[in-house]
Amino acid sequence: MPESTVAIKGTKEGLLIALDPSEEWQVITTELASRLDGQSAFFAGARVTIDVSTRPVRKDELSSIKALLERRGMSLWSVASESSTTIDSANALDLRATYNAPQNNSLSDDSTPMFSAEEDGTLGVMIRRTLRSGRTVHSQGHVVVFGDVNPGSEIIAGGDVIVWGRLRGNVHAGANGDTSAIVCALDMTPTQLRIAGFITVSPPDKRRKPKPEIALIRDDQIVVETWQ
């Protein structure tokens, strides 16, 4: 019997469904539907995280998976992927998105092309809209936002965070401990700003003039300077 292309397991956050990135999408969705139907009573009501690994999933594909789950009484709330296309789709559908940097197994004998060492870890997500309250973006790499980051939203990045707009939500750059990570924004008034293990909050200065600024760690503290 061939190995299954759909792996379903329970976690403390709900169901985690991993979809094989190499199999055809059509085959995967059919397989998923029949697996779920086989145990529908068992899965009903579950909150689901889908892990599509490296597969780029379009918005319409993701929304059909969402509908497939909803018809069976489940709800899709989170998507994990190494593809920024998938992360964009998840963002467009207002799902929680977790970006996992592609695995670089350069020591293994795997013949698939790998990212060069220079680019390793520099990949990230790009969000072309305003992040509104309640939205969270996770990325193992960098996060670039073309739009505002509103109060009540949150960005957690292994790398840098660049906001081409107003940064007013929570942001954590270098979340895995990288103290060389930076945060920059056209207007920097985050609710809370973290870089690696350091935390700061914006001073409550209401009548300041917006200007591009960059936050980084210097001498064991976060400093904010003009971004030029």
Added chain:
Amino acid sequence: MGVNAGVTTSGSRTPAPVKRARVVTITSGKGGVGKTTTTANIGVALAKLNQRVTLIDADIGLRNLDIIMGLENRIVYDLVDVVEGRCKLRQAMIKHKQLPELYLIPSAQTRDKTAVSPADMIQLTNQLRKEMDFIIIDCPAGIERGFRNAIAPADDVLIVTNPEVSAVRDADRIIGLLEAENKGPAKLILNRVKGDMVRKGEMLSAEDVTDILAIKIIGIVPEDDTVVSSSNAGTPLALSENSRAGVAFQNIARRLMGETVPFMPLDDSPNFFKRIARLFASGQ
């Protein structure tokens, strides 16, 4: 519509699907900000402008639009009865006492919240579209099933908020969800504004709010004690001319119909009026 529309020979008429009524959903995220008050008053104001209006209370389990409309004692059938086929749509439509072109479909008091689906709401409103000019849906608080139901058939969404940080935060969340559903752009109603407090910098101004939400504002409604008394009496303010909140709701109704109506001053500070006027101009 094709060039032949209207040229019909008797007997072979194929009526084009008329999508007359506009479905307007009133939502907020946060509870208690004034959605039901807004639905009742805009409905009354539109009906006074000779529009045919049906209000739908989509807040299943927490019915109260009927009370504010003064129609509680006339309820026989409700929304869930229609959806589950226990009555015809017409039978659940309660006609207003003074305004003959204003109807209410009440929500169910006790039943299961999942009795109605988004598809039911689309079907029900489609049935009404031909006979109405406006269908206004009062959305429950929150972002659960009731919210999905209320926005599914919406052509326009009006978001009610108060000049408070937590209400604005929830409104922002709702705007994000609407964008994800391609239901936008929503318009904003800022309710319960106290002009004197705004002037003293103690309350968020309309500018502060739109600065964050970045959507057009369609109404600014002052805090007004008569809102409470008229709701209790079952006679929405907009029925009469002489309250500030009532006029604000009438203005929203006229803006919904495409008129350009300047925002009224919230207090006697000329500066404040100018700020609001500017805001409206920039929102165009």
